[in-house]
Amino acid sequence: MNQEEQVQLLGLWGSPFSKRVEMVLKLKGIPYEYIEEDVYVQKSPMLLKLNPIHRKVPVLVHQGKSIAESLVIVEYIEDTWKTSYPILPHDPYERSMARFWAKYVDDKVMLTLWKACLGPESEREKMVEEAYEGLKCLEKELGDKQFFGGETIGFIDIAADFIAYWFGIAQEASGVMIMTGEKFPKLQRWSENFVGNSIIKEVLPPKQKLLALFKAQFGNDPSK
């Protein structure tokens, strides 16, 4: 493979956004060079040059050009490597539904889940209520399907990676219990299927490392 064809990904080990891209690259069997960016310590000149607008990861570099924003990158990968492991459905209506729910997860659900665990006390009650609402919508949309994408992992599943893995760890770290197997049995089953997938498993950050990070962020680190 020549230099131009090589794919590079600037990412962060613990970021669900960064991992979305890695999951899709792995599912499609696309080899890539991974470059860790410790954005909380120091943003590298490379990152600042490749993503001057947002200065965030993930950033994908392919054929000398850079693309930012995780779901934009995922659609780019889908458009470019069409034949292996489709992430989006073929039918235009089904595609619009996949995009709708991915956006819903991104814009509405993720932030409320995080704030329900970590947010300021004054906002917490409202965030918990909104978190329940968001999860209820997703529980209904998932229904009895194995994945949001049907029988295989698709666009919505990838977008909802935080819910499948990170959120459970955030709940453990904060002691806030919103998504339980009793209240959301379908989402619980889906999380297990998602996290248990042999390719996804390879990509997920180590649980203990994330748990320690979250505990430090919530101020509940028992080692302190």
Added chain:
Amino acid sequence: MVTGDVKLIGSWASVFVMRARIALNLKSISYEFLQETFGSKSELLLKSNPVHKKMPVLIHADKPVCESNIIVQYIDEAWSSYGTSILPSLPYDRAIARFWAAYIDDKWFIALRSILTAQGEEEKKEAIAEVEERTEHLEKAFIECSNGKPFFNGDHIGFLDIALGSFLGWWRVVELDANHKLLDETKTPSLFKWAERFCNDPAVKPLMPDTANLAEFARKLFPKPQP
């Protein structure tokens, strides 16, 4: 794909509704426009978009599609052989169009709206400065994307033109409210000229609301506190 039974729930004043209408015009799709009454939401809207309860909603063969940029992409894909292509054809160009469309909604529009909701002169000045800075990013984006051609999408209006251009009516209203040029011929000359071309496009012209009407509507939507 059969063109029949296309409805759009919306309002004449909404930027997001306009996006869908421009896309339908570009593909020459006839549709029934279901105008929402200001201050209330119709049964059909609530039933078709139970998650957000917002317009626009495109209903095609009884199936609802929500979220303006998603609707525009749907129109492009469902009627791919009609009219001109709305999304660019190359994957990288598509990614750049999607990137900037997200920037416009997540960053630029928020800044524009905060001029209207600003409390006091200081807040207004800050909001104006933010819009100016973000508009300069869009000027650079235009130069890169258009590559010497008249629109972000090249020879014809496309996804990114629609994403930004649909704001032009409100852009003018906010300019009047702020008493400050927000699309400045000297600061962002390419965008300034693009705006005129966009508004004159046959798919756009019949849809762009009259500034005076929109300004009056803005006063209802963003009432000023009484002195």
